[in-house]
Amino acid sequence: MTGGATRGELWRAVHAERAALADHLADLRDDEWARPSLCGDWTVEEAVAHLTAGASIGIVRWLISMAGARFDDGVHNRRRLDEHRGATPAETLRNFRAVVTSTTAPTNDVAAWLGEVVVHGQDVMRPLGRAHAPAIEAVTEVARFYAGRDFTVDSRTLAKGLRWEASDGPFAGGAGPLVTGSTLALTMAMAGRAVFCDDLTGPGVPILRERCR
Structure with missing residues (x-):
């Protein structure tokens, strides 16, 4: 994947990182799901629900959701997060596993969506005291994207x-x-x-x- 990945390679990396994260989360206790993540005020469970939401919304629905939120990212993210958060952590994890191989995204910037799962994966793993090192090739693509674009x-x-x-x-x-x-x-x-x-x-x-x- 070095030297610039194809869309297919990027999506395979997204799917691999989602699957690895889901496996890491499989044995969490309820109190661990409720632990604060590194992402703002979100808990571990909320960060995972956010990843599910991002893998479940295409451009048209994203635009409708953003318009309904008066283009406030925080409002939009909270509404979609709540939509995909389960009644229990186990259900939240099942919802996430259901989108592991999804190629749905609000835009065509696949490196950005790879970044979402890499970054939010670390957002939840680090506070839990668990280690997960994504593939260097995958993280390199994210680093290049981040260095070049807000x-x-x-x-x-x-x-x-x-x-x-x-x-x-x-x-x-x-x-x-x-x-x-x-x-x-x-x-x-x-x-x-x-x-x-x-x-x-x-x-x-x-x-x-x-x-x-």
């Missing part, structure tokens, strides 16, 4: 003026004070997750940490 997160803005170099893969870019670490940690930092700055080194890290706040 989309679901303001990653390009956050990355501007810094030099990014992965210690475990081919991702590199930008110019300025160096930030180095695993491709996953770089990607999560570009997504604004300040806790992953602890996994990075280089003179650009204090700048990055301040931006993540």
Whole structure:
């Protein structure tokens, strides 16, 4: 997948990451489902329901939902999250498993939707004290997308003026004070997750940490 993935390769990576996350969540206790994730005020269960929602809505329905929310992302996300959250965590997980192989998405930016499952997967795994390292090839595609474009997160803005170099893969870019670490940690930092700055080194890290706040 290095050197620029095809749409088919990106979708296969999305499906693989969804399946891996679902397997990791299979033995969670109810109190773990209720634990805060790294994504705002969402719990682990809410973050998973958000992923299900994103894999269940195409462009037309997304536009209708956004219009109904007066183009407020927070309102839209909460409504769709609530729609796909089950009556119990077990049902929420079943709903998520049902969309593992979905290719439905609000836009054609498949790398962004790969980013959704990579980032939100870490949003839930890190607070649970569980480790999951997505494939380097998949995370590299997300890192490249994030460095080049603001989309679901303001990653390009956050990355501007810094030099990014992965210690475990081919991702590199930008110019300025160096930030180095695993491709996953770089990607999560570009997504604004300040806790992953602890996994990075280089003179650009204090700048990055301040931006993540």
